[in-house]
Amino acid sequence: GESVGLHLPTLSVQEGDNSIINCAYSNSASDYFIWYKQESGKGPQFIIDIRSNMDKRQGQRVTVLLNKTVKHLSLQIAATQPGDSAVYFCAERMKGTYKYIFGTGTRLKVLA
Amino acid sequence: KAGVTQTPRYLIKTRGQQVTLSCSPISGHRSVSWYQQTPGQGLQFLFEYFSETQRNKGNFPGRFSGRQFSNSRSEMNVSTLELGDSALYLCASSLGGEGQTHEQYFGPGTRLTVT
Numbered sequence: 686g687e688s689v690g691l692h693l694p695t696l697s698v699q700e701g702d703n704s705i706i707n708c709a710y711s712n713s714a715s716d717y718f719i720w721y722k723q724e725s726g727k728g729p730q731f732i733i734d735i736r737s738n739m740d741k742r743q744g745q746r747v748t749v750l751l752n753k754t755v756k757h758l759s760l761q762i763a764a765t766q767p768g769d770s771a772v773y774f775c776a777e778r779m780k781g782t783y784k785y786i787f788g789t790g791t792r793l794k795v796l797a
Numbered sequence: 798k799a800g801v802t803q804t805p806r807y808l809i810k811t812r813g814q815q816v817t818l819s820c821s822p823i824s825g826h827r828s829v830s831w832y833q834q835t836p837g838q839g840l841q842f843l844f845e846y847f848s849e850t851q852r853n854k855g856n857f858p859g860r861f862s863g864r865q866f867s868n869s870r871s872e873m874n875v876s877t878l879e880l881g882d883s884a885l886y887l888c889a890s891s892l893g894g895e896g897q898t899h900e901q902y903f904g905p906g907t908r909l910t911v912t
Contacts, residue, residue: 717899728801728887728903729840774840778899783828784853785901787840 693772695792704762708775708788713756715777719785720749720760722771729774732760737780762793770795799824801890801904809910815876818907820888822869828893829871830901831863834885846871847893875909883911 698704710718716737721729735742735749735758742749748761758775775788802821810816822829831843842855846865863873869890875882885908891901 719901721903726905728889728905731900731902734900776840776901782853783830783845783847783893784842784855785830786842787832789839 693790693792695794697794697796698765699796700765700767702765704760704765704769704793706760706762706773706791706793708758708760708791710756710758710775710777710788711786712777712779713753714780715786716780717778718749718751718758719776719778720747720758721774721776722769723774723790724771732773765793765795767795767797769793801888801902803886803888803904803907805907806905807908807910809912810878811912812878812880814878815874816878816909817872817874818886818888818909820871820873820890820904822871822888822890823902826890826892826902827869828891828901829865829869830889830891831871831873832887832889833857834887834906835883840887843873878911880911883909885909 719734720732722732723729733744733747733749735751740751746763750759772790772792774790776785778785804819828847830845832840834840844863845853849865860876865871885906887906889901889903
């Protein structure tokens with residue numbers, strides 16, 4: 686069953702194109718960030734993380750960019766596939782805590 | 798290695814009742830966090846446990862409580878249920894110790910419906 690917002694911003698991308706999903710985080714003292722993917726009826730799935738002492742990290746087909754000056758995080762997905770269709774969340778961890786704050790999420794739709 | 802498991806997966810309760818949800822973390826993970834997910838509020842942090850101690854708490858009323866056992870399994874309890882407590886309750890586990898990686902892995906959630 687659905688478990689995410691009904692009025693999320695939506696990004697529609699043609700299959701094979703690159704996707705860029707953006708996130709503005711709230712706390713300048715946050716020291717660790719994670720991107721999650723959530724498919725309908727499932728829990729969030731870890732994609733990639735980055736610490737605040739880095740500005741870029743690459744995984745398989747994914748890249749996360751961190752701009753601490755403007756408190757902005759982005760997730761780049763290369764060669765987007767139909768299986769990438771999901772809701773994507775960024776999460777920030779407040780420094781000195783084990784508490785994560787999640788963004789509102791972006792729905793990614795991959796067009797065939 | 799088995800993932801995070803949550804039981805039950807679905808639950809229907811009546812206003813005023815109480816409910817207990819269970820979470821078993823990934824083997825070796827000692828930190829368990831709980832989240833509430835609703836369409837209107839998104840994912841909101843409830844609390845986090847490590848080695849049977851609550852280290853952090855979110856902004857939820859005292860009706861929401863939790864605990865962690867010596868085997869790292871965790872339970873959360875909601876008393877005097879309200880209609881607004883209907884949500885997907887997610888549990889996440891991580892190694893959680895100082896100097897350890899902080900990757901957090903989620904279970905499938907428990908869908909709670911309050912009528």
